[in-house]
Amino acid sequence: MFVFPYFSFGQTPVSIHLTEKDGLPDIEFYDMLEDRKGFIWFAADKGLFRYDGKEFKSYNNSSKKGLSVFELFEDEKGRIWCTNISGQFFYVENDKLHTFIDVSDHLKGALADYKIVNNALIIFTPRQIIKVSLLDSSQEIISQKGRNVIGFPFSVPSGILFREERVIFKLDFKFKKTTIADATALIEDLTSKNAIPTKKTTIFQVGEKLYFFHTINEENIFYKLSRKSKTLQKTSTPEILKSCLITRVIELNDKLWFLTSTGAHVFKKTNNELLYEQTYLSNEFVTKVVIDKDNNYWLSTLRNGVFVITNIYIENYNLQKSVSNVSALEKIDEQSFAFGTIRGDIGMYDLHTNDIKILKSSSTSKVSSLSYNTHYHKLLISHDTDAYELDKKTGIFGSRLNGVGAKDLVIRGRDTLLIVGGDKSYLVARNNLEKKTVFTHTLTKKRAYAGFYDKASKHTYIATIDNLIQYDRKLMVHKVTHNGIPILGKQMTQTSDGVLWVSTFKDGVFGIRGNQVIEHFSTDNGLVVNEVVAIISDQNNLWIATDKGIQLINRTTGTIKTLTKRDGIPSYKISGMIVFEDHIVCASNVGIFSIDKQKAFYSRPLPELYFTAIKIADKDTVYKPNYKLAHDQNSVRLDFRANSFQSTEHIIYEYKLNAESFISLDKGVDYLDLKNLKNGIYKLKLRAKNRYNNEVSPEQDISFIIALPFWEQWWFILLVLLCVALIVYFYVRSIIAKRKRLQLIEVKQLQQNNRLTSLKLENLRSQMNPHFIFNALNSIQEYIVLNQKDLASDYLGKFADLVRKYLNHSSKGSITLREEIDCLQMYLELEKLRFEDTLMFSITVDNALDAYEIKIPTMLVQPYVENAIKHGLLHKKYERQLTIIFKPSKAKNTIQCQIIDNGVGRQKAAEIKNNRNPAHTSFATKATNNRLQLINLNRDYKVGVYIKDLKDIDDNALGTEVTIEIPYKN
Structure with a gap:
């Protein structure tokens, strides 16, 4: 059965020794297991622990008696089971330790072995086999003996093998016992050597052959099952396994590992035989070996912590x-x-x-x-x-x-x-x-x-x-x-x-x-x-x-x-x-x-990243791929891990948040804290990366939608705008209504004022026109008296044209500058006839003024021209000169009209007037002033009249200059 080509401890694999200094929670371990998620579980003297590649987590509950736990097992649901010497059985589910059952009355302080099959917990005590339903915890005793005769159970594809007294039985999945072999030879050895019969028989398999060993007086005796006679027959025992205490026999990668008080002895299967290959940790009491998903070899010991061999093909x-x-x-x-x-x-x-x-x-x-x-x-x-x-x-x-x-x-x-x-x-x-x-x-x-x-x-x-x-x-x-x-x-x-x-x-x-x-x-x-x-x-x-x-x-x-x-x-x-x-x-x-050179290189699986905790606004939450968060939930913390030995040393984490490239976190940092996120959509990608070969894990995606605060959301803004619009609408409506009322009052007042003004202007024009007619008729009468018929006829024709113009303008409030100039031209020509060509006049318009577009008040200039002739030029015998100039003013939308005469001056004219009739008041002057006041009524820009006496250096009168500032409109 066992073949030894040579035996030597010249080389040993490079291992990492974990102790309490490295954060290991204990140094005394009884069992070890890697679950389907990649966590390493430890059954230790101080309790049950789980390792996630960085930290060890302890599991306990209030009903648990003592600290130590033994015999780890993972069931089909992924629950981790263990037991203790007090007869309690536990399982871990939803990250909590639950007590399933307490059978201390059956065990009497002994540690039980167990198997979980077909929704049942099968407990092997020294005297009984108990079936406990996982569905309702009901109990059934399958087998019961009066002595401590039941050995270690061994799982095979068709059931569970165990020794009971002199017989090897198989318990199938319907919980029926069938005889496999006779174990009389083993019992006889126990009896002949006066061995204590409480030692349990251990079963293991090599190919299709079943082997058994029993410790008799601190010596391990091996047996094999004869298929022909169905009996146990003694076989040779390897020297290296004779006197050591064997705790377990485990099959890993077609090799049998004997875990003993003198290390882990490895035998390779060859043609149903075992070829000795290697001993690991020869100075340690090895209790369990596990090969994890990364091909790391974990060896737990009874007194010296845990050893990890990351590559058995690199040896010291x-x-x-x-x-x-x-x-x-x-x-x-x-x-x-x-x-x-x-x-x-x-x-x-x-x-x-x-x-x-x-x-x-x-x-x-x-x-x-x-x-x-x-x-x-x-x-x-x-x-x-x-x-x-x-x-x-x-x-x-x-x-x-x-x-x-x-x-x-x-x-x-x-x-x-x-x-x-x-x-x-x-x-x-x-x-x-x-x-x-x-x-x-x-x-x-x-x-x-x-x-x-x-x-x-x-x-x-x-x-x-x-x-x-x-x-x-x-x-x-x-x-x-x-x-x-x-x-x-x-x-x-x-x-x-x-x-x-x-x-x-x-x-x-x-x-x-x-x-x-x-x-x-x-x-x-x-x-x-x-x-x-x-x-x-x-x-x-x-x-x-x-x-x-x-x-x-x-x-x-x-x-x-x-x-x-x-x-x-x-x-x-x-x-x-x-x-x-x-x-x-x-x-x-x-x-x-x-x-x-050939075996040291092997590919390791990519690190698998998972979330250990998610906090939103400092509150723990359940992992989801998508989150819709309120505006005040804008702080997110993600804790994550990748289950791998010493992950903090060889794994770094990378993330990207709405970005094109990944950002690496510092070594040992396994969390991401996102604070004060603005509203919007966030797409976060996380991955774990091997620091040495740049291999990366599949990406984990999480998306966050952080809503706007209600006062920034469209419906609230729309509501506020609507309210503001309504307030503005009603306010404006009230203002408009108030203004309309005031405008109605103002319109009525303006209508009354305009009517009064119009009446006054019409009245003045009606007064001014007869006055002008009176003067003109006097001139015609004078021509007739002097028997100047031609002049009288010519004068009368021009006078008729001028009267027609005045009549046409009398109903208008304003006329164009061209129309005003034409009237002045006709008027001055009549006056020139009356003065028998001793009157010289000129009317000049600046090129910057559009005389056909500019409108000024009707007959505004003519009274001042008439005054210049009547009071200034009339009393002068010769070289009567009158100049009228229209030009732009400095003020906006205003033109300036200058009326310049070389008459006797205002002082001389006043003296002549007083000598003739001191009590007479000039109707034209009074009418002009009243008309000017009416024109300026309710105007922003007023008509201004400025009179200047022209004198020489000796203070002799040279004439008069009248300047009129006239606002106009186009």
Whole structure:
């Protein structure tokens, strides 16, 4: 049954030890389970806990007796079950722990095993099998014995197997018992060795074969079921499993895991046989192992917390603690390698036997470089303060070398060594028979980091502090550059196709043939960073170590794979790498570890993001994909997780809110707090992202519609506008009504005033017209008396035309300026006839005035012209001159009329008037003044009349100037 090719603990997988310092709630665990959502559940001495990748949550209730719980199980509904030593059974639903049943009366303080099948809880006590309905909690005893004879139950596709006294039974899903085998041999062993019969029988399966084991006097005895005789027959027990306490047997990935007090022993199934493969945590009491959805291996222990193996194909070499900080690494052959430490120790490791030899040299300074000379089977060793040879066969340190503190030792032929030093690089040729140096040749005196010798081309390469230098066969110097820029190399290796690969401090990796760059790898085409700390070739592929991971470049496919701490890499401080047939060995500050070249790379499922809490306006709410929120619910907090081991270390969260690109949250931040959101539609997208390989989870979408406050919504604004409109309407209506009433009063008053004014104007015109007629008739009478018939006839004709004009204008309130000028022209021509051509007049109109469009009050100018003739020019004998000028005024919509005469002046005219008739009052003057007052009534712009006496320097009268400011309208 059990096959052991060899047994060794030379290598162990890299594991992460979780204790109470890491937030683990306990160190004593009895069971562990991953549920369908990716949560890890722990049954511990301090109770039931759930891990979500970041935090541990405790589950308890008031009816629970004690703290400890055992035996975790997930049913078809996703409920998590457990039990305690007090006989209580619990389940977790809706994130709360519920007590299902208490059967302490049946258990008598013993811990029961149980199975859940077909809506029933099947409890296996030492003396009874009890069926409890999950629907109504009704109980039924299926089997009952007088002694503690019932063993551990074991699930098979058709039911549950268990031992009851001397018989192996199967309980099918209809809860009927059928006999499977006779267990008399097991009972006889118990009896013959006086074993305590309370030990339970454990059942497990290998292929189609059933196996049983029982602990008899602290020794594990294995049995197998004979299909022919249907009896248990004793079989061989693996030495590693004989005396340990076995707590469980679990099948995972076609392998059987025996969880024991001496670790987890793994056996691989091969042709119905078990082949020993590996032991994990040999110094721990392992109680359960779980492989989670990310292929992490969780191992709980009874006394020392939990261990997590993130990659079982990356293993540590079990070195002494004193040699953990490895500074140099060199391959000897396919079965061994050498290493050096910062303390100066030299180690030899045999991969076949896992034997380690630590050789103490005379130097205690750091080993800076190792190089193996296959011709003489000697290991060349350079310390910071010394350099010498080590004979691999004898293990004896030999003669000293010149390469003290060398950064690199390069075998350049059978007897020639290239020493790359901190201050210079040089060739050393030795006569190994005489053990002495033949010659030394310095290549460069610059600080250098690495060297390489191409055996095919016989070219030598040295990476100095400022250049990569190629030396041809004749040691002629050629600088290797990339686009004219020096290459600052750090390490060098060569693939099987002859390409030299140079790692750099900040520019990635260059592939060089001769002295030309033919390939270049950087962050632009797959490297995680451009600073490469170590490089090694593997056929035509490359292994590259950086401070963010170890990468494999497959030059055939052009793909790049990456291993990070998330994948089990224990450290990024890599000091060297060597390649073997199926694995790669890496030296680091935490020791030496190996990577399985084929199996270490495996895809992990994408992280799945889910919401742990949603708060709206600081109140917890249920998750929904869409929310319609009031205006005062504009603060939203989202808490989320991705169930993955140490998610805070390797997962970051990204979101975008009504944007085109995602925004990354800080490391460890697993919530989003949106405050003071304005009204509108918000579409939020969230996703989880792996920090190391940029893989992202499916997006979680949530939309928020935040309403406007009611006072900003259209219906409220419309209502307010309507109310305002109504108020304005009624207010305006009242104002209009009031104004209409006032306007009616004003209109009536204006009508009365206009009627009165019109009557007065008509009356004045009727008075003025006879006065003018009287004067004109006097002139005609004078012509007749003087027997001047022609003049009288001519005068009478013109007078008739003028009277017709006046009659036509007498009914109008205003006439055009042209009509006024025409009347003045006719009037002055009559006056000129009366004065027998001793009157000279002129009427001038400014070109800026449109005489045909401008309207002025009727007969406004004529009375002033008449006064100028009657009072000023009449008393002058000769050269009577009258000038009338119409021009624009400075005031808006006003014209100015100037009437200028060269008469005797107002003073002389007054004296003549007083001498003739002192008591006479001029009707024309009074009528003109009254008419002017009526015209100016209710006008914004008044008609103004200004009279100026014209005099010479001796104060003699030269005439009179009358200026009339006349408002007009078009």
